[in-house]
Amino acid sequence: MLSREQLIAEIKKKRSFLCVGLDPDLDKLPDFLKSYPEPIFEFNKRIIDATRDLCVAYKPNSAFFESYGIKGLQALIDTCKYLPKDTLNIIDAKRGDIGNTSDKYARAFFDESTSGMNFDAITITPYMGNDSVKPYLAYEGKWVIILALTSSVGSKDFQYLETEGGYLYETIIKKANTWAGADRIMYVVGATKSTEFTNIRAYAPDNFLLVPGVGAQGGSLEDVCKYGMTKDCGLLVNSSRSIIYASSGEDFAEAARAEALKLQQQMAEELEKAGI
Numbered sequence: 434m435l436s437r438e439q440l441i442a443e444i445k446k447k448r449s450f451l452c453v454g455l456d457p458d459l460d461k462l463p464d465f466l467k468s469y470p471e472p473i474f475e476f477n478k479r480i481i482d483a484t485r486d487l488c489v490a491y492k493p494n495s496a497f498f499e500s501y502g503i504k505g506l507q508a509l510i511d512t513c514k515y516l517p518k519d520t521l522n523i524i525d526a527k528r529g530d531i532g533n534t535s536d537k538y539a540r541a542f543f544d545e546s547t548s549g550m551n552f553d554a555i556t557i558t559p560y561m562g563n564d565s566v567k568p569y570l571a572y573e574g575k576w577v578i579i580l581a582l583t584s585s586v587g588s589k590d591f592q593y594l595e596t597e598g599g600y601l602y603e604t605i606i607k608k609a610n611t612w613a614g615a616d617r618i619m620y621v622v623g624a625t626k627s628t629e630f631t632n633i634r635a636y637a638p639d640n641f642l643l644v645p646g647v648g649a650q651g652g653s654l655e656d657v658c659k660y661g662m663t664k665d666c667g668l669l670v671n672s673s674r675s676i677i678y679a680s681s682g683e684d685f686a687e688a689a690r691a692e693a694l695k696l697q698q699q700m701a702e703e704l705e706k707a708g709i
């Protein structure tokens with residue numbers, strides 16, 4: 434589990450704010466792995482071994498595990514146990530439900546004694562409000578990462594609706610800031626929305642932002658840094674497919690490392706530019 438201070442220290446030490454997304458798809462896994470008893474876990478394990486010194490976070494997306502039923506769940510549990518202790522380990526589950534149900538989701542992903550999983554952070558949809566988020570915040574030291582402005586094209590359907598407090602995504606940030614501080618809450622903001630980062634920073638000056646969309650979705654790391662970086666960095670930039678599927682051959686882990694290294698080197702330059 435990483436506190437805000439520990440996360441910032443890891444960013445400075447590794448010269449990186451990279452989050453490696455673990456979105457394992459059996460159809461895309463190298464053929465030779467398919468004869469292993471646990472191909473998904475074997476794939477993740479090798480990706481983690483190849484990238485752990487270059488990133489400060491991992492983000493398995495639960496859909497890519499749930500879609501394989503019991504075997505997928507076992508792979509998620511094994512992956513969770515294998516994740517390094519010096520990275521922020523995020524389950525991208527995008528949950529949101531009434532309080533007593535949220536309590537079960539929180540147990541599922543945070544309480545190793547009941548589920549076998551002990552993630553540090555979870556992504557949450559804020560639509561159902563405070564009581565749907567509270568049960569996660571009850572776990573001391575765990576992070577809640579609230580969807581604010583997503584990378585999806587459909588983000589315009591609801592997130593830009595005009596409310597009394599501005600766009601809906603602005604109201605979400607303002608409201609969620611009253612639930613807990615920047616040491617417990619992060620926001621998801623898509624890299625494809627880099628022009629909005631200045632505005633986001635007006636409402637969330639200190640919160641870390643989890644930023645998906647660099648790589649396969651075409652978001653610009655440079656723009657994200659230009660408009661979104663704070664004095665503490667304040668960014669976790671995720672890339673999934675561009676790293677984990679850099680090669681479909683036996684060299685997939687080396688290719689993943691090479692892609693992660695490119696991003697880490699750009700990040701080191703951005704940190705340098707910002708005097709961090």
Ligand SMILES: O=c1ccn([C@@H]2O[C@H](COP(=O)(O)O)[C@@H](O)[C@H]2O)c(=O)[nH]1
Nearest residue numbers: 494583584585623645649650672673674
């Ligand atoms: O707004 C959002 C929120 C979550 N995601 C997730 O991040 C990764 C992105 O994968 P890439 O392969 O790097 O495009 C994936 O798990 C999404 O579900 C997002 O893209 N946008």
